Amino acid sequence: MHAVSPATEADPAALLFQFLTMAGSLIGRGPYVQVGPAQHFANIFVGLVGETSKARKGTSWSWVRQLAYDVDATVANRITPGLSSGEGLIMEVRDANVANKDAGASDKRLLVHEPELTSALAAMNRQGNTLSQMIREAWDTGDLRVLTKNTPLRATGAHISIVGHVTRDELLRTLTRTEAANGFGNRFLWPVARRSKFLADPNIIAAPPLAPLVKGLRQVATFCEGLTAVPRDAAASELWGEAYPRLSEGQPGLLGAMIARAEAQAVRLSLLYALLDQSGVVGERHLRAALAAWNYCEASAHYVFGSAWGDPVTDELLQALREAGGEGLGRTAIRDLFGRHKSKGELDRALQGLEAARRVRREDRQTGGRPAEWWISEKE
Incomplete structure (x- = not known):
């Protein structure tokens, strides 16, 4: 983030969380943290909340998208715009169907960029739309299924990541109580983004050196090949024991519904930081970084949802x-x-x-x- 920030008006937080989402998509469905019967992979969902339409959310995404293309064109080609239906989401990561002579998706990684998240929220409110259910299943297990009348759609082992952009007013206006209560909302991180500075002519600033980032991400992708379970070391386990009670505390109202998966979100963030450090173990510093990232998202949620109950x-x-x-x-x-x-x-x-x-x-x-x-x- 330090490499890019001087050359953009984008909020460093916007750059960070979209970078983490892109990196998790690049890593794919290999490494995971085991929590009871659940496996938490490196895919995350981020709803970037701007105070206004001038928060430079799109500017921050442009840098992350460019970095993805530079790292691996194959991964970059798995970035798709828009969320409209559950069936459309499954089609991008569908399994092979021999009966229909459909080879299916050769790459189960998918990074969805939705520049108008309110459009997806509006689509979910339509009767019969399965988008909310499929997004929740994509976060939980990666196994998605819709029983259509003629051609059942199925995807197993899908690795779906999401970046959505929305303003605070739009989010509060379009997020229904149902979507907050059914767990759709708390599967997303909701960091607030603000314009970091004013650059009347960014072209006069030297282009940031992305080559070290590109090289590092390629090394991370190679390191993660074949990696499966990623445990915590002793120091991280001790820190987790200290942090867990606060993460598990409930909050009332809409805020409580939107941050109810604090523990799971922190687990995924800690995994991402460990993998970006090319470590097969979550260490104390990885967990501290994850908790700091979560604290920012929680503070953002207090700002966005704190005074609302969703009713x-x-x-x-x-x-x-x-x-x-x-x-x-x-x-x-x-x-x-x-x-x-x-x-x-x-x-x-x-x-x-x-x-x-x-x-x-x-x-x-x-x-x-x-x-x-x-x-x-x-x-x-």
């Missing part, structure tokens, strides 16, 4: 209670807030969830008759 009723109610300040809102005012179109059960669930997360508190106020139920936002 329109809860989000609107919490915002209204915050605006009401210490005075709070009574039950009648809360019903009126929604035009009396929400049932008591819906409002109860929203209030009880906020109360359990200590975002609001209930008071019973004397009115001369039966005490009135009142709700006040807690200071955060």
